[in-house]
Amino acid sequence: MSALLWALAAVPLAAGTLLAIGGRPTDRPAPGIAVAAAAVGLGLAVLAAFQQPSVTVPLLEGAGFGLAVDGLSGLMVVTVTAVTAAVLLFSVADIGPEQARSRFFGLMLIFGGAMLVTVTATTLPALLMGWEVMGAASWALIGYWWNDPVRVAAAGTAFLTTRAADLGLYLAAGAALAGGQGLALDALPGVTGPWLHLLAAGVIVAAAGKSAQLPFSFWLSKAMQGPSPVSALLHSATMVVAGAYLLIRMEPLLTASGWGDDVVAWTGAVTALALGLVAVAQRDLKQLLAASSCAQIGFMVLAAGVGSTVGGTLQLIAHAAAKSLAFLVTGFWLTRLGTKSLPELRGAARREPVAGAAFTVAALALAGVPPFSLWAAKDVLLAGVLEAGPALCAAALAAAVVSAVYSIKALWYVWQPAPSPVGRSVPLPTTTSIPLAALAFAAMTLSLLVLPPVREALTRTLGAEGEAAPHAWEFVLSGLISLVTSAAVWAWGDRRSPVPQRAARRAPDWLGLEAAAHTLLVRPVRRLAEALAAFDDRVLDRGVDDLARGTLRFADAVDRRVETAVDGAAEGVAATGRALGRLARRPQTGQLHQYLAQAVAAFTVLAVVVVLVR
Amino acid sequence: MTLELFLVVAVALFSVGLFGALTQQSIVMLMMGLELMLGGIILAAAALWHYVAPASTDGQVLIVLAVTVMAVEMAIGFAIVTALFRAREVDMTDEAAELKG
Numbered sequence: 001m002s003a004l005l006w007a008l009a010a011v012p013l014a015a016g017t018l019l020a021i022g023g024r025p026t027d028r029p030a031p032g033i034a035v036a037a038a039a040v041g042l043g044l045a046v047l048a049a050f051q052q053p054s055v056t057v058p059l060l061e062g063a064g065f066g067l068a069v070d071g072l073s074g075l076m077v078v079t080v081t082a083v084t085a086a087v088l089l090f091s092v093a094d095i096g097p098e099q100a101r102s103r104f105f106g107l108m109l110i111f112g113g114a115m116l117v118t119v120t121a122t123t124l125p126a127l128l129m130g131w132e133v134m135g136a137a138s139w140a141l142i143g144y145w146w147n148d149p150v151r152v153a154a155a156g157t158a159f160l161t162t163r164a165a166d167l168g169l170y171l172a173a174g175a176a177l178a179g180g181q182g183l184a185l186d187a188l189p190g191v192t193g194p195w196l197h198l199l200a201a202g203v204i205v206a207a208a209g210k211s212a213q214l215p216f217s218f219w220l221s222k223a224m225q226g227p228s229p230v231s232a233l234l235h236s237a238t239m240v241v242a243g244a245y246l247l248i249r250m251e252p253l254l255t256a257s258g259w260g261d262d263v264v265a266w267t268g269a270v271t272a273l274a275l276g277l278v279a280v281a282q283r284d285l286k287q288l289l290a291a292s293s294c295a296q297i298g299f300m301v302l303a304a305g306v307g308s309t310v311g312g313t314l315q316l317i318a319h320a321a322a323k324s325l326a327f328l329v330t331g332f333w334l335t336r337l338g339t340k341s342l343p344e345l346r347g348a349a350r351r352e353p354v355a356g357a358a359f360t361v362a363a364l365a366l367a368g369v370p371p372f373s374l375w376a377a378k379d380v381l382l383a384g385v386l387e388a389g390p391a392l393c394a395a396a397l398a399a400a401v402v403s404a405v406y407s408i409k410a411l412w413y414v415w416q417p418a419p420s421p422v423g424r425s426v427p428l429p430t431t432t433s434i435p436l437a438a439l440a441f442a443a444m445t446l447s448l449l450v451l452p453p454v455r456e457a458l459t460r461t462l463g464a465e466g467e468a469a470p471h472a473w474e475f476v477l478s479g480l481i482s483l484v485t486s487a488a489v490w491a492w493g494d495r496r497s498p499v500p501q502r503a504a505r506r507a508p509d510w511l512g513l514e515a516a517a518h519t520l521l522v523r524p525v526r527r528l529a530e531a532l533a534a535f536d537d538r539v540l541d542r543g544v545d546d547l548a549r550g551t552l553r554f555a556d557a558v559d560r561r562v563e564t565a566v567d568g569a570a571e572g573v574a575a576t577g578r579a580l581g582r583l584a585r586r587p588q589t590g591q592l593h594q595y596l597a598q599a600v601a602a603f604t605v606l607a608v609v610v611v612l613v614r
Numbered sequence: 615m616t617l618e619l620f621l622v623v624a625v626a627l628f629s630v631g632l633f634g635a636l637t638q639q640s641i642v643m644l645m646m647g648l649e650l651m652l653g654g655i656i657l658a659a660a661a662l663w664h665y666v667a668p669a670s671t672d673g674q675v676l677i678v679l680a681v682t683v684m685a686v687e688m689a690i691g692f693a694i695v696t697a698l699f700r701a702r703e704v705d706m707t708d709e710a711a712e713l714k715g
Contacts, residue, residue: 591708593638
């Protein structure tokens with residue numbers, strides 16, 4: 001039982017570590033090993049989802065290292081391993097033999113393995129370990145082409161942004177310890193007093209950072225500098241959904257804090273709407289999809305906020321399939337056509353029908369068009385939002401409309417007739433078409449999870465009885481909304497957007513979030529650092545220097561005054577000694593007759609003295 | 615003729631010689647003093663041998679040796695004095711003092 005769980009985490013992590021440190025020599029076998037490890041991981045994940053094992057090993061006093069698979073994490077591990085396997089299979093063709101394949105595949109496996117640890121963790125230490133390794137792996141993957149300074153800087157931005165938000169989780173761990181409930185995730189809602197609010201705030205900040213919710217969204221734009229398979233994995237099943245997963249998992253804590261659920265719900269809703277508009281404004285397909293990830297994950301966060309566990313989980317799984325598919329096709333086009341800007345991608349879908357069809361499925365799913373999976377998942381989620389209040393519901397519906405707009409906009413471009421006649425297309429390699437087909441199939445069929453019998457089983461699995469269930473009219477309504485929107489967008493084409501220019505000006509560069517972060521955070525920190533450096537240079541360093549200089553000057557003075565006096569005294573003693581020595585040498589002439597005379601004189605004096613004294 | 619008489623004469627000789635050696639500034643006179651002192655000592659040694667151990671011959675040998683050494687020493691001394699005088703017209707000890715260490 002527990003061996004299964006250990007293996008689930010250890011297989012990708014161990015294989016990934018070996019490949020990542022193997023370097024160039026293991027480049028040749030790397031894809032095979034990685035795909036095999038991912039496939040094994042998928043098998044183990046399915047087994048684990050049914051067996052639901054759990055293990056705990058003692059780690060720290062009062063805080064064990066616990067892993068367990070329950071309903072939610074069972075669905076998560078299957079999603080993560082399935083997407084990882086598909087993406088790795090696709091990477092076999094995308095990351096060619098001339099690249100550092102071993103490093104790429106190794107890091108991808110570590111990335112997926114860290115996500116598995118994150119979603120199965122039952123205690124904060126285990127969660128933090130997975131969380132951190134995932135962040136580090138994301139940095140290494142976004143900066144995979146390390147000899148390009150732009151990409152490395154982008155990786156640094158992404159890493160530092162998420163890392164700064166991660167501090168919230170450490171704050172939460174500290175608050176949990178202070179609250180005296182231990183570090184098990186289940187025990188956290190039991191914390192009382194002000195610690196509970198700190199705990200909830202820390203978790204929300206960390207999750208929002210990882211999930212690129214407002215105001216942290218801009219790092220996702222930077223993360224597009226990495227290879228396409230990295231984006232596919234990072235956006236669909238790891239990293240950005242880790243935050244959403246954490247919020248869904250911590251839903252009791254959010255409710256217990258009294259304000260956390262509202263904050264999370266509104267964060268999700270606003271992100272879904274605002275980043276959706278950002279996505280509409282993008283001219284670059286990868287950037288469009290990145291903004292779309294923020295928006296779609298906003299829906300999951302919204303679901304966590306309103307307590308719709310089933311809706312959030314379904315949205316997560318369905319989005320994972322659709323988004324990884326969209327990114328894989330984008331990466332395929334980027335590799336084959338050498339561009340990712342929408343106007344240049346005209347006709348891309350017509351050249352390779354398989355890729356085109358796959359992208360169509362992904363885009364329609366993202367648009368929420370029935371019968372694709374996200375349409376169904378979103379309705380389960382919206383049923384929960386409907387209970388939460390009309391304002392949230394309006395925001396969520398507007399975000400749904402926007403998601404249809406950007407998805408169909410991308411689709412419209414790739415299906416336009418090509419500006420120049422293109423040559424015959426080369427058939428796709430098997431390793432590319434299999435994952436595309438599998439993910440497209442998943443994006444279409446995951447709607448089945450919403451059918452009442454399946455959904456009830458799912459609800460039981462997630463232990464989420466009593467949540468709002470969607471009505472039939474909601475499905476019809478949302479389907480109609482997305483269809484009408486899609487048709488309108490398709491008809492509109494690439495004419496100028498009806499939005500006034502002034503409102504749309506900030507959207508292409510992600511609402512200026514990065515500039516804002518620079519203004520509000522980076523620059524003040526730099527300014528402070530410079531001020532401190534100046535203080536150091538001018539006060540502390542100068543003080544030390546002046547102390548040294550003063551000491552030297554004092555030493556000089558001592559040398560001149562005191563030392564000469566002391567020296568003079570010693571010299572004087574020596575000179576006196578020498579003078580006395582000269583005096584003493586004078587009678588010693590070596591002339592015997594002079595000695596006699598001296599002796600006579602001395603004795604005479606002596607005799608006189610004796611006579612006088614007596 | 616007793617031992618005491620000889621020793622008194624020897625002491626007189628020695629004392630006169632010592633006085634000469636201590637007071638004379640002329641090198642020649644100083645060496646005369648030394649001669650007198652050695653003469654006194656030789657006289658005392660001979661008297662002691664004659665009166666104390668006349669049977670053994672080593673006393674005689676010792677005295678002959680001393681006489682010989684004295685003659686050689688005086689010869690060297692006068693040779694040095696002569697050389698000094700010829701070189702620098704020096705005949706007083708005060709002026710021959712460069713040889714001191």
